[in-house]
Each structure stands twice: as C-alpha cells, then as structure tokens.
Amino acid sequence: MTAPRFVPPLLALACGPGLVAIVARTKARMAGRVGPPLAQPYRDLVKLFRKGAVYGATTTWLFRAGPIVGFATAAVAAALVPFGGLAAPLAFPGDLLLLAYVLALGRFFAVLAALDTGSSFEGMGASREASLAVFTEPALVLALVALARLGGTLSLSAMLAGVGPAAWAAAAPALALLVAALLVVFLAENGRLPVDDPTTHLELTMIHEVMVLDHGGPDLALVGWGAAVRLWTFGALLVGLAVPVRTGDPWVDAAAALGGMVALGVLTGLVESSMARLRLRHVPQLLLGAAVLSVLALFLVLR
Amino acid sequence: MPTLLLALGVLLAGAAGTLALAAVPRWGARVGVGGAIAGCALGLVAAVRVLLGTPAAPLHLAWSVPYGAFALALDPLSAFFLVPIFALSGLAALYGAEYLGGRGDVRATVSWLFFDVLVASMAAVVVARNAVLFLVAWEVMALASFFLVTLDDEDERVRRAGWTYLVATHLGSAFVLVLLLLLGGGGSLDFDRVAPAAGPGLLVALGLVGFGAKAGLVPLHVWLPEAHPAAPSHVSAVMSGVMIKTGVYALLRTLTLVGPVPGWTGPLLVCLGAGSGVLGAVFALAQRDVKRMLAYSSVENVGIVVLGLGLGLVGRAAGAPGLAALGVAGALLHVLNHALFKGLLFLGAGAVVHATGTRDMERLGGLYRRMPTVGAATLVGAASLAALPPLGGFASELLLALGAAEAAASLAPAAAVPALVALGALAVIGALGAAGVARTFGVVFLGTPRTPAAGHAHEPGLAMRLPLVLLAAACAGLGLAAPWLLAALAPVVTPLAGLDAAPALAPAAATLRAVAVVEAVLLALVAGAAGARRALLARRTVAVAPVWGCGWAAPTARMQYGATSFAEPLLRTFRTLLVVRRRIAAPGGPFPAAASFGTEAPDPYRLRVWDPAFRGVRRGLARLRWLQHGEVQLYVLYIAATLVVLLAWTVGRP
Amino acid sequence: MNAPLDAILVGILLTGFLLLGSSRLVSCIRTVALQGMLLGFLTLAAAERDAVGRAAVLTVASTAVKGFVFPWLLVRVLRGAQVRREIEPLVGYGASLLVGLGVLGLSLWLGTRLPRPDPPLSTLLVPVALFTMLVGLVLIVTRRKALTQVLGYLVMENGIYAFGAGLVQEQPILVELGILLDVLVAVFVMGIAIFHINRQFDHIDTDRMAALRDWTR
C-alpha cells in the first residue's frame, strides 16, 4: 500500500511550527523554565494573520513580495523532499539541484526585501544572509551529490528511500560524515545557534531575525511559517538519512521519521542551550568544515 | 546566406553613410542607427532560418590577397552565435540613438560608423571560413570596439582603458595569428581544408591564450574591467554581451578544427572556467562602480561557459553522451542567456548613469521608485544573472549542474572528479553571483537616494526603455522555453559533442519539463499567498510609516547599508584573492573635521602580474639603449666589428 | 715577382704606420698625399702590358686628385679650423701603433685565408690593401677631430683602391673615374661640413657632438 504523495508537504506545513515549539520547549527546560506550550507558534501565526500591516514609506512591492516568495519557496522545497519512506509529490531526477535553486530564490527575495527598507539594520542582516549562503550551498549540494552517488539516482525521494540498514552497513563512515555535514547545514540554513540566534534582536549577533524587522502582521506570519516549513524540510532531509527505517510499510517508516523529527527538535534545543553563538567571522570556517565533510564523504564513495 | 550578405551590406552601407554625412551630425547618426537596426533585423532572419532547419549554402569567392578567399558558411553553430549578436546589437543601437542623441557632436556621430563596422565584423568573424578573412574581421572588430571605447578620450581614465584594451587584444591576436597559420598547413588557409602543421596540444594552447584573452578568461581578463566601463553603455552591452563571445565561438571552432584534442583539455577547461567564475564573482563583489562590477560578472559568466565546454569535453573523453551533450548545450545556452541579461544589465546601468551622472553605487539608491521600468527590467536581468528560477540564467546553469551531478553520481573518478569540481564551483559561483547582484540592485534601486542626483533621477525615453523591456521579456522567455530550446539546440551541439545530441539531451529535456511544473506550482503558490494576504488585509488597516531609523537621532540616507558594507563579510573571507585599497581619513582632534572612508578594488592580476611584467620588459629594453650613445667613432666601430666578425665567420671557416 | 710593386706596397705600409703614430694634422695630410701618389704608381706598376694607356690615365688622375687636390683642400679646412694637432686621441699613439700591428696580423691572416687569384701579382698586395683599409677605420674610430676622420676615410679608400688597382684590371676607366669623382665630392662635402661644424661649435671634436642619442647617463 502506498501513501498519497502529498503527505510530506502537508506534514511540513502542519508540523513545522510544532518543531519550532519543541526546540523552544527543550531550551526552556534546559534553562529550568516551563517554557511556552507546544501550540504557542500556531497561536502566534493566527494572531498575526488577524493583524493589519504597516509598510515603510520608502518601500516598493519588493518589500511585500519578500515574505510571500519566501513562504512559497519553502513550501515548494517541502514538496521536493521525501519524508521517511514517503516519496515527495514533485520528485524527479535532478530535484536535489532544484531544491538548492529554489531556496536561493527565497533567499534572494528576502535580501531584496530587507534592502528595500533602506534601514542599515536590515541591510546588515541581508548582507550576512547572502554571505553565509556562499558556504552553505556548496556544502549542501556536495552532500546531496554524495548521497546521489551512493544511491545511484539524482532524485531525493529515490535516494533517501534507498538509505536503509543495508546502506548503513555498506557505507557507514560516509553516511556518518554526511549526517554531520547536513546537521551543520540544517543549523545554518535555519538561523539556529551556533550560527544565528533566533531569540535575540541584537544587531551584533543575529542574521535572519534582523532581516524581517520591518515586517508585521500577515507578512510576519508568512515569514515565520515559511521559516518553520524550511526547518521541517531540512529536518526531514536529515532524518531521512539518519533514521534508516525502511520497512516497506510507508506508515511505519513515517512514524519512525516523526520520532526522528522530535528527537531532532530536542537535539537542536540541546545544542542551542549548550553552545554559545559563534563570532560571525568564525561562521564561514564552520560551514567550510561542513563542505569539507561532504567532500570527504565523496572521496569515500568515489572509491 | 543571401539574406546575411544583404545584412552585412546594409551595415556597411550604414557605416559609409555615416561617414559621408559626418558633416551633418544629426543625419549621419540617423543613417548609422538605421543601418545598424535594419542590418541586425535582416541578419537575425537569416540566422533564425538556419536554426529552424533550412541549411544555407556556403559561399566561396576568390579574393585577390595572399592566401585569402571570401569563404563564408552559415552552419548551425555560426547561426546560433549570430542570433545574440544581431539581436542585442540591434536593440543596443536603438538604445544608443537616444543615449548619444543628446550630444550632437561629430565624434558621437562617427561612433556610429564604428558601431556598424563592429556589428558587421562580429558577424563576419562568426561566418568566416578562411583564416585571412577571419583575421581581418577579428582585428577590425577589435579596432572598431577600441575606437568606441575611447569615444570620450578627454578623460584620462578612458585613455588608459583604451590603451590596456588595445594592447591586450593585440597580444591575443598574435597568438591567434600563429594558431591560424599553423592550422592551415599546405596551400590554402580555408577552414574546410585544414592540415594542422602542429600537434593539437600546441594549437589548443594557442587558442586558449589567443581567444581566452578576448573572452576574458582569468588571468587574461585585465582589459575587460577597464574597457567595458569606459565605453558608452550601449557599446558596453554589445562588447560584454556578444563581442567577448566571439572568443568562445572561435575557441569552439578551433576545437572542431584541430582534430582529436588531448585528454587534458577538458579538465583544464573546467579548472580555468571554475577559476574565472569564482574570481570574477569575487572581484565583482568588491567593486563600487556599477559597470565595472558588471564587467567582472562577465568574466564570471564566461568562466561558467568555459566550464561547461570543459564538462562537454570530459564527457566526450569518458564516452558519456549525457555529460558531453549537457556540458556543451548548457554552455551554449548560457552564452545566449548571458548575452541577454548582461546586455540588459548594461543598458539598465546606462540608463542609471544617464539619469544620475554617476556609476558609483554609494551615490545612488532608491531609484526604483523614480525609474520603475528600468528597475523592473533590471531586476529580471539581475535574477537571471543570479540563476534564479524560472529565468534563463537558471535554465542554463541547471543544465550544467545536472550534467555534472549525473557524471559525479555515475561516472568513473577520472570524469567524476572534474564534474565535482564543476559542481562545487557552480554552487559557489551561484551564491556569490546572487549576493553580488542582490547587493548591486539593492543598493542602486532600493532604499532611499544617497545623493540629490539620485533623488532627481527620471525615467528615460521610449527608445531606451523599449530595448530594456524586450530584453527582460527574452530573459524570462528563455527560462520558460528552455525544454523546447534544448531540442532546437541539438543540431548545434552534435558536432561539438561528437555524437548525436538529440537522444542524449532527451532526459535533460524531460527534467526541464518537470522543473517547469515545479515552477508553475511555485508561481501558483505565490499568487495564492498574495491573494490570501490581500483578502486578509482587505478588512484591516494598512498604514504607511517611516522605517525605524535604528535609533539614530537624525538618520541620513548615507547611513544606509551601502555596497561596501554589504560586501564586507565576503570580502573578508576572500581577502587573500583580493587587493582592496582603503582610503581612511579618520576624525581627529577635539573638533573633528569631515572624515571619510572609501575603498577601491584594483585588479589584483593587473597589479601583481601584468604591470610588473610590463615594467620589467621596459626596464630591460631601456638598459639596452646605451647602444645608441651618440658617439660617431663607436658607430663606425660597430661597422668594423660586424665586418671582422662576419669575415672571421665565413673566411675563417675551412 | 714584381720588385717595384713590392717596394710600393711596403711604402704604403709604412705610410699607414706613420699615420697611426703622428699627431700633427698637417703631417698627417702630407702622409695621406704621399700615400695617394704611391697608389698612382701602384696602378702603373700593376698594369699589364696591354693596358698601360688606361693605367697612365688613372695614375695621372688619382695622383692629381689624391696627391694635390685633397691636401690643398684639407689644409685650407685646417686653417679655417685653427687646429694644429690631434690632442689626446681616444686611443694614444703608442697604443695605436700596437693596434696597427694587430691589424697587420689580421690582414696577413685574411690574406692567407683568401686563395690567390690566378696571377699572383704579389703576396703582399691583399694584406697591404686590407691593412691600409683597416688603418683607415682605426683612424676614424680612435681620433677625435673631424678632419682626422676624413683622413681616415681617405686612407680606407686608398686601401680599397690599392686592392682594385692591383687585382682587378677589368674595371672600365669610366667607372674608375666615377669612383674618383665620388670620392672627390665626398671629401669636398665633408670639408664643407667641417667648415660648418667649426662655425657652429667652435671646435671640430666629433666626440663632443653627441646631442642626438637615445641614452643619457
């Protein structure tokens, strides 16, 4: 029995905010607080969608386009990445490359929207966002290509479907390296510690949050939701790789993957509460490290 | 072919007319522009007809110069390169008519003579099938563009740029000359009767240097960031958009002529391309001058094209039809795309310069609200340059990445490693390019004007807007039509990839169709989200308020995040590749006077390689000049010594 | 062998060394004149029986020009320039003599290298001719005064003439005379030039005429 293909994106849209909540909850617990309820992100979204909007006097339509394109690209990305054993609806050979390009599109518009305000604050965030992409993209692409070589296919769904216990048994070291690389990419792409601090709004420390400073109401809601979906999508990628449960029964696999997602959320929370944020000039080293891990994995699989 | 000849004739007639009417500038210019547009239209017809499958008979007329012959042919490859040449040149001419229209002086008029000649010679380069004819066209092209670059030679910087350009192109031509003469061993120098008098390795190397200099491959690119900004913008567009592509064309033609190329060619091209791409993108990030930045981005894109060719050769060597076909096809498609978006961007930059009188990003800003058409068109071009879906630049880079990914995923290391290099390079280049254009577009068009000049900017006239809009439409169209274009490209690719390209390209076409579906979904989502927001906001208050000034008491426009500050993080990371000069006048004293900070990024290769080399040669020669010391006695001694030496040499020998 | 011929050749040889050794310009001019006359006789001595008439004409012409016209001309120039002697030449007189010896050796060697023409008139001819020619070059190279350089040119020309007179009988008289005329005009023009130089520079030291050059210290 096969699961309907539109499950993964729907899951992302639905559970993305939940993942955010799990991370926040974990961090709170580690800090000895109770923390917000798991439904908090959903409430925020609803509230924001109800609000009106305020736009900067200098801005053009690009400022308004930013959140929308960001959300749309995140959703499309979610529709490209399988969840556990569940193939993605838009899967095709070569979609791993498209994934990178689609995310780049979202980033591009986010940056332009930030620059549109003319506020040096948001310009700073835009600059950092654009800069870090230079290091995350190769890391991501090379990691995915290594996977492709392992699975012998250019389709994410197919290659992740192939990553079962057998694959781990065959190429454990390479896969481990890839998991590590993708974890770093996951943290960086979603503005998590140690790369970015999603909680503060202190211009010296943050990247992603500062870009959306002038967004409000539905726009901010779209931004937040899009970010959650992105988080979920990358998580799905990571979990699909790290949780090699391929029973053939999609629901079982999906359940395992869900468990994996929860674990990933907790793990992220642990990382965030145990690590300090890196100084910005050291972030590239970290990301280059991820790229290096991917390259090492490639050499392992090239043999 | 007759249509093409007619087109060339019209172009030359326009040139002659301009010259004849130089005395009455207004009419001379009109004739020149008219000739250019009409000629380009005709030529476009001829080229497209060939691409659509009606072959053109080659032409071979006797030409009474040594080794010369009027040998012209219009095969798919030539036709393919003719399309951007004529399309962009025609639009640039229309644009230039208004751009230069303001100044009715003789020089501006005569520039149309050179413009028409430039277009004609570019076309001739592409269709020539005889070495002498090719060389003549090649040099005329260089000279015509040189005179266009130095149109405003009162400016010392323009003069220096012109010198650099002339010297660089002439150095390249020397290699080309030797290459072509070696290529045509035996009696004739026609391309269809080549008998290489040297090994393919040497020939390929000569071609790489000679044509690479024209195409702007690092480290032979130094003339490009000088010359392209110096020229009038419509000329910059033509030079950067299509003229440097003649170098790519010539390289391709050479590869088809030299016979079996050595195995190292493919990997070498990949590395050269990757190097040019990354370095070009980094240098572009460091520039404050809009047109200089665009010139460097041309270096970057030529790098991508060459990288694609390298992939094609690698695939050919590895017997992987997919890689071979995709590499070449992606490269060719990128040639087309780059011609369109770079032309578009230069024209847009020209409109900005025209309106504000400065090319310095730090003095611009907020132009989108003042020149919306230019802004929108430029945005399309920028997005295409950043290889963002669903635009043309994305399609071609995706093809290259696809080929590389397939090779990396399936082929033996010998082919997979170059493919991986290409893939990594493409990822870095893509991100850098995106950052670069986001920076440029954002700083120039978004935010608030940094100077009054930028504040008073105005939309240009129709003659300048129309080309922008058309080019923008073309950029988008190429992206959406990519799957079908690929099929049309097959006959061009076949001879270069050394296999029947149509089947090899079929899977890629399928992928592109799938991509098109995704893009459709994306657009639908965007529309849906936009609609939803509109619905939500319909019942709410939508206020417009000043942007929060980050807590500054009196924020000024100059406090915006500028081009320099935007690029700073990346430049810090890549500082080893760069030379960034900072001019700092720090505030000091109890009552600090005006303080200033500025950066400029001169070309490191010029600074560290070429200038020292030229200086060294000049010094060495200067040291030999004591020979002409002015003392007649010693002059006579030279004669005596020569005589004695020669006598000893001949008579002395038994 | 041809005794008078050898005698004349030796005489020419001596004049060569004399020129290298002497500093007084007037005596240099005289020496060159003497050399010119010797050449005239050389023509006569080297002539074959059937070509005596031709030789006689040439002898008269060249003796007249080289023995009388040139000295007269040059002495006048000398007067105009008011210089008596070649003060400190670029290469001293002793050294010049040594150079002369070297030159002699070189020309003897070259003479041996060049196979004789079929009628060996005199083994000395080729070496002496070359020697004289080279001495002329040495004079031009090592002396300062423009006048000495004219003399050097003349000496060189004499050497060449000696060669021709001794070895090539075929040269038609017309050509010979043409050559003589050219040399005459040349010396004449050079004389004028020296006159102008003296007027322009108040000296005739050619090594101080080095304004035209592509190299500055």
Place this chain on the structure above:
Amino acid sequence: MIAALLLPVVAAGVLAFFVRADALRRVLLVGAAGAHAAATAATWLAEPAPVWGGWLALDALGRLFLSITSALFLAAAAYAVGYLRREGEGARRDFEEGLLFDNAPEAAFTGCLLLFVAAMTLVTLAQRFGLLWVALEATTLASAPLIYFHRHHRSLEATWKYLLICSVGIALALLGNFFLGVAATTGRTTLPLLVPDLRAAGPMLHVPWLKTAFLLFLVGYGTKVGLAPLHTWLPDAHSEAPSVVSALLSGALLNCALLGVLRAEQVCAAAGLAPFGRELLVGFGLLSMAAAAVFIPGQTDYKRMLAYSSVEHMGIVAFGLGLGGVAATGALLHAVNHSLGKAMMFLVAGNILARYRSKATGDVRGLLRVLPASGVLWVAGFLAITGSPPFGPFLSELTILRAALDQGRIALAVGFVASLVVVFVGMATSVLGMAQGSAEGARGGREPWLGIAPAAALGAVVLGLGVWVPSTLWTALEAAARLVG
C-alpha cells in the same frame, strides 16, 4: 625611354640651382616629378630597352623599386611645395633650444632633392656593379645637404654622422666590387661585372672571393639600408631632416640601398650560394627587428620613432627575402607597403611638427581635435605600419610569417611575432598619447590641403593594398622575387 627617366630629373636638378624665382622653381620640381612618374608608368606598359651596352637596364626588381621611388617623389614634391611655402627665407627660432638659425637656400634644396632622386633612379637602373656603387654614393652626397636644410647644430651633427658612416659603409661595398672582380677573374680575363653576365657565369665564379664580396656588399650597402647594428646614422638623419626629406630617405633610399644587396645576392644565387646569403639576410633582418623593439618603446621623439620603425621594416623585408620563396614575394610587397605607409607618416609628422613646434611625443596632445585630418592619418598610419588589418602590411607580414612557419622555423617565427608585438605596444603608447586627449594649449585651425592630400593619397593606396592586391602587382612581385633567386 631610360633616358626619359633620367634626363628630365637631372636637367631640372641642375637648372634648379640657377632659377631665381621660387614659384618657377617649385613648378620645375613638380613638373619633374610628374615627368618622372609618367616615364615610370610607361615602363609598366612597355619593357624599356637596355642602353649603354646593358649598363642601364630595367629588370623586374629595378622597376619595382623605381616605381616606389617615383610614387614617393611625386607625393614629396607636391608636399614640398606647401612645405617650402611655409618655411621660407630668413632666420627663425629653433623651438628646441631657442637658438636662431636659418634655412639653406631653397634653390640648393630643390636642386639637391632632384639630383638625389636622379641618383636613386640611376641605382634602380644600374646593371653594372661599379655604376651601382657610384650611384649609391651619389645618393649619399646629394642627400647630405638636404638633411642639413635647417642649419642648426643638431641637423649638422646628423649630417656629419650620415656622411661619415654611410661613406665608410659604401667604401666597404667598393671593396666588395673588387672582390667580386677577383671572383669573376679566370686566368687573365675578367668577366664584365654586369649582373646578367655574372648570373650567366654563376658556377664559374670563385666561391671564397664571392662569399667575401657578398659580405662586403651586405655590410657596406647594409649600412645604408639601416640593418642593425649598422643603422646608427638612421634615427639621427631621419629625425633632423625636413619631414619631406625623411619620407624620401626612409621610403625610397633605404630600398635603393637594399637593391644593392639584392644585386649581390642575385649573383650569389647564380653561383649556388643562395643559402649563404639568405641566412645572413635572415639574421640581419631579425636583429634589426629586435633593435627596433629595443628603441621604439619609450621613444620620446616621434620622428626618431618612425626612423626606428623603418629599421624594423627593412629588417622584415630582409627577413622575408632571406626566407625566400613566397616569403620573398611577401617581402617585396612589404617593401612597397612600408615605403608608402612610412612616407605618409613622415609627411603627417611634418604637419604635426609645423603645428606643435615640437618633436617630443609628450608635447603633442589632442591631435585628433587640433588637426583632425592629420590626426586620422596619423592613427591610420600607425595601424598600417604596425601591421593591423585592413592595411597592406598586415598581408605582407602574414605571408612572411606563414612561410617561416611552413619552413618549420618556429624559433624565427616566434622572434618575428615577439618583436612585432613589442613594437606595436611601444608605438601605440606614443601615437595614442599624441592623438587622444583634449586640445588645450594648441588651437585648432584649417590644415593646408597640400599637406594633407599627398599623405592621404599614399594612405589610400596602403589601405587598398590591404583589401585587394592586384594580380598584376603580385605577378610583378613574383617575377622580382624570382630574380633574387
């Protein structure tokens, strides 16, 4: 017919010394030039019969160089009329050092100019080596006063160096004559030293003497050709002489001197010594090109720059002739191209000098704005002379380079191209610096058509030869090249 070539010029030359009226003398000059050109043109229609027992005859080689000389003479004469009008009598200020000087009397100038051309004509006609020598020495003597037209010390110095160095060189060539005589002597009898006879008797010539003779001719006449390292007089003379004279020196005289060398090479080839002579020509050619490459970059005097470029181009011609075969044809074509192009540039240089009153490259700015016509011609001439299409020299250099590569002499080809490139860069720096820029300082004004038209005509021919080499010309060049062997 040959008389028609010589006599008018000689007569006019002698006459010019005695004609009082300037106007009449100028008419005489132009008239003689016209007659000379007409007679030369006639020789293309009908082969002139040898006269004077074959001493004077016009073979393909001579006709080629005669035509060059004649064409240049016509242009120079037309230019000279305007030039002499501009100059004129009386003392003037020397713009380099501010000294007062005056010009040589115009009568002497015109007379010497005509006699100079007559001597060059004689060179192209002479089939007899002795006569050739006499004529070449005559060219030196007739042109020396021309160089000393402006009577200041620099031109005097140049004249002296020219006289002395060329006379010495020519003297060596005379020795070469005698060696040739010896080489042509068998038993008691000597062949007449006529080119045809010697060629006919080639194999019987005495090889070592012939070799030495060729060396002496090469060094002797080569001094006048301006082959490095014998070129030392050339930049001085060309830069100090009036531009119209420089044009003739560079465009016509150097070729005539080269003809002397070629005559010797003809005989060598007949005696089976062709390779010997050719190697030497190639060597000197390349050396001359290298010398030009040394002195042209950073050259501060644009007339000296042109002079060195002449050294370079005579080197190219020698190089091509040395390679032989197609290269020789190309070399002769190059001789034509160079003569016309260089003469044009010297004439334009005269205009520039007249306007800017300075020979220093650095003092000339904004030429294209101050003197539009001269500026365009100047830039065009630069492109032509450096071998850029669509001008003639490109084709001839291409032919030569092609031959070098075909003979597999890669090293030579590399040297050839390298020096061409260096020279291009050097000249580009100077010429562009002069042509471009704004025109502050010097004010514009109309240019005398007599100063433009001759140069423009020459330039048009060079351009024409770049896009279309008439087959008749090509066949004539091939015939001439075949003569060289």
